[in-house]
Amino acid sequence: MKFLHTADWHIGRRLHGFDLSDEQQNAFDQIEQIAQQEQVDGIIIAGDLYDRRLPAETSVAMVDEMLQKLNLTDHLPIYAISGNHDSATRLATGTPWFKATNLYLHTDLSQAFKPVEVGDTQLFLCPYFEPFDAQQYFNDKSLQHLDQAFARVVTEMKQQFDPAKKHVLVAHFFAAGSSTTDSETNLTVGGLAAVPTDLLADFDYVALGHLHVKDALQLPTARYSGSPVKFSLSEASQKKGVWLVDTDQTPVQLTFKAITPIHDVKQITGRFADLMATADDDNVNHEDYVGVTLTDRQPIPNVMARLRDVFPRIVTLGRTDGFEPQVGYQGESSQQIQQKSPMTLLGDFYEEVAKEPLSPQQEKWATAALKTAREEGEQA
Amino acid sequence: MKFLHTADWHIGRRLHGFDLSDEQQNAFDQIEQIAQQEQVDGIIIAGDLYDRRLPAETSVAMVDEMLQKLNLTDHLPIYAISGNHDSATRLATGTPWFKATNLYLHTDLSQAFKPVEVGDTQLFLCPYFEPFDAQQYFNDKSLQHLDQAFARVVTEMKQQFDPAKKHVLVAHFFAAGSSTTDSETNLTVGGLAAVPTDLLADFDYVALGHLHVKDALQLPTARYSGSPVKFSLSEASQKKGVWLVDTDQTPVQLTFKAITPIHDVKQITGRFADLMATADDDNVNHEDYVGVTLTDRQPIPNVMARLRDVFPRIVTLGRTDGFEPQVGYQGESSQQIQQKSPMTLLGDFYEEVAKEPLSPQQEKWATAALKTAREEGEQA
Incomplete structure (x- = not known):
């Protein structure tokens, strides 16, 4: 089977105040085009469809339209999960109906253990979850940390493995490092709870979301797709795009398809x-x-x-080298400044910022405030 | 055909701070029971499923579950519209998929003109709209007021009338009064834009939402169902319930089915x-x-x-009769009070409210503030 793997659309995201919806729509159009040209068997969206748990109406309309386009117009199956930026509850609306047209959108951990069977492949769609959710689901208080919880999740999934089929996991978390020999030590990398990558070894492919850099993980059978759009200056040098995943090859064959932004x-x-x-x-x-x-x-x-x-x-x-800041008021030395009265300083500062002098009423207030402050200073 | 007509669920509503979700769930359970006992052909929900455009996650989960229960578990067709309390955009999520199981949820004016055909009945599901939406849809700036816009909407609907069938309108607005002979006068009742009831005459039944009192309109073929739960003290004396509408009779036969609250x-x-x-x-x-x-x-x-x-x-x-307010500080006369210094009064007041005296620091601040105020008063 051939899947297109994308994630982290973050619809509603802004870049330093700039609306990115045109960029996101442009990236979506290219994803749709790649899916059609490559005749994929389905589109994997590994979480964070929205940028926030409470998306604006415009974002809701945009995601709705995108999913309708892919699934109802283009008849492309969709295998999606909720990420940590999504509200699982809000994203769940309508999902019982979506399956009829092969739109699978898992938002609850309990849904992770019933694989979606697609030809020779079993897809395990595991939504973002917290250790607490795993504690509840397994009724096991010992699952205190993400690596413990995820190990249990994988064990549970493996009981559903059909040995005649390929096994693909779709998930949304920070994968890094390896399980420690000391079971008491819980894996964190850079202070973040992480899932050790050896837990992913039993899957033929792990389609990850969460990190926006596609190169964050370079395993032959587990990858981040990265976001389809650059969301910050720290991503300036990255290549954005999607993975084509061919599960007919062993190991799976991965091909990166670039997405060209309108504005880089x-x-x-x-x-x-x-x-x-x-x-x-x-x-x-x-x-x-x-x-x-x-x-x-x-x-x-x-x-x-x-x-x-x-x-x-x-x-x-x-x-680069810092700069000589425009300190001082109109070029005055710090000595000159120190000789000014607090009231004069305040007036100068106000004029510098507001481009107009204090009004008589403002001056009166300022005088009273400074007087109070001075008296308190003397009493203290 | 036999329909159950309800409206104004307002999921998420509170009564003076009290959570009403148990009441709303209880009312829903009774609605479901009535629908099953009466073997209705479908459930009409005439708008305001939610109490607010931006419902809490718990409300989203509740409405999702209710619609799933009726439609997916009980296999009851649903004919619903968005009301003025709903976000049409948010409520629209999933609607293209819902039709497959006869869940019709119209959120856009354009959907009002394609009737849902149910046996011998044409159902026109007209979501809440503003005159501006009608201006846009008809590309007609002259539709400035609700009565003008609604007249145009009805004209458009009547072009879709199948004369061999019954015609039911589902809508969400304030219906009152009648069209004036002077076309320049636009109907408002009590300051609210209203739809004159004679515009409803061509339908065999008009299932209305918006007003919470079922008796707000007593026409033989147009009714408010009212809300299934009392949402304010002003509704204390009202009977809550749903209408059973039998369109096989002419005129339609209406039967009111009461809903019993947990707490009245x-x-x-x-x-x-x-x-x-x-x-x-x-x-x-x-x-x-x-x-x-x-x-x-x-x-x-x-x-x-x-x-x-x-x-x-x-x-x-x-x-009932007002009461003798507990004025004065510990029974002091206003003369006694007037003789107190501002600082003493402030301290007494603080102690009355906070049940503890001013701290030394608070007293210092209060003294400084009173002094500033006094000086400003003298300067002014």
């Missing part, structure tokens, strides 16, 4: 003057989302607004 | 001592939600807590 996310570094001078350079894609790092050390008046003229989707601004 | 909502009036004396009286249902009106004129210390001992679900407390 990039880090650019340079002198302010040089960056501004690219304005007429057609080789520079000024419409990308850019994190700008300036190498200048001088103060640059109104720098953000001027950069935005050339790079309208600028998302962050930094300096 | 009641207004009780009496002297405090008399109400307290009912504590051991088994004829008084102390577990009801009660709005208490006392006829006493004396102050009664700790009155709410004492009443709650006997009536744990007390929701409001009032007096």
Whole structure:
């Protein structure tokens, strides 16, 4: 069987305030196109369809439309789970009806143990869960940590294994490290509860969601698809796309299919003057989302607004070597400043920020407040 | 055909802070039972399934379970619309799949004009809409008011009428009054936009939602079902239930089926001592939600807590004749009070409310604040 593996759509996500719905729609359109061109037997979505547990109406409408398009219009089977960003309860609405058209969307741990049989493959759709959910399901208080709970989950799944079939797990968690010999030590990597990768060994393929970097795990039979869209500057250098998973090969054959963004996310570094001078350079894609790092050390008046003229989707601004901050009020020395009265300082500061002097009423309030503060200081 | 007509479930609603979910589940169970006993051909839900556009997860789970129970377990067809309390967008999730099991849930005006054909009956499911939605749908800016818009909607529906069949409209609005002869005057009743009832004349039955009182409209062929649960003290005297609608009769035959609450909502009036004396009286249902009106004129210390001992679900407390309020501080005359310094008054007041004196730090702050206030008063 041939599956398309995607995850972490995070519909509703914003990038430093920019609406990403056009990017997400564009990525979806490419996913749909890849699925059709490659004639896949189904689409795996490994959790985090939404960016938040309480999605906006526009996000709800968008996810609804995407699932309808793939499943009802294109007649593509869907094998999906809820992730930690989804509300399992909200995502569950309608799911009992969806199976009729081969849309499987598991949101409760109890659903993980009844595999969906697709040709020669058993798909175990394991929604995101907390150790507490496993404690409840197995009625076993000893499942205190994710690695313990997940080991138990895998044991339970293996009882459903049909030896004549391939076994694919769809799950949403942080997979890293290996089980320790000391059963008392519970696996955490970088402070995060992790599932040791040796627990994944009995599956022919593990389609993971949770991490947005496809290269976070490089095992031959377990992968993150990563998100289809870059959601932060830290993902600037990553390739986004989906996996094609051919379970007819042993081991499974994995092919990465790239997704091209409308506007890329990039880090650019340079002198302010040089960056501004690219304005007429057609080789520079000024419409990308850019994190700008300036190498200048001088103060640059109104720098953000001027950069935005050339790079309208600028998302962050930094300096490589720090910069000489525009301290002091109109170039005054710290000694000059120290000689000013608190009231004068306050007035100057207000004028600097508000571009207008304190009103007489404001001055009266400020005087009274400073007086109270001074008296309290004297009493203390 | 035989339909059960209900509406205004308002799942998630609270009564003066009391969780009503047990009441709502109990009412639902009775609705299900009536539908089965009467072997109805379908259940009409005329809007406001939820109490709010953004329902809590517990409410989502409850509505999901109710619809699944009726439709998937009991195999009862459902003919439902969104009301003004629902988010049409959120309620729309899954609806394209629901039709496969005869669950029709219309959330968009465009769906109102394609009747659902059920035996000898055409059901027009018209979701709650605003005049603006009608303007958009008909591309007609002249539809400024609800009565104009609704007239146009009905005209459009009538083009779909099969003369050999009965015509049932399911809708959610305030129906009252009649069309004026002056087309420039738009119907409002008590300040609310209303649909004139003569616009409903061409239907064999109009199953309405919106008003919670079943007797709000007494036409032979148009009714509100009312809410299945009392949602406020103003509904205390109402009978709650559902309509059975037999469209084989002309005019349709309407039978009201009552729903019995777990705890009723009641207004009780009496002297405090008399109400307290009912504590051991088994004829008084102390577990009801009660709005208490006392006829006493004396102050009664700790009155709410004492009443709650006997009536744990007390929701409001009032007096018939007003009462002599417990004014003054420990019985002091207003003259005595006027002679106190602001600081003493503040301290007395704080102690009265907080049951402890001002701390030294609080006293310091209060003194400074009063001083500032006094100085400002002098300057002003």
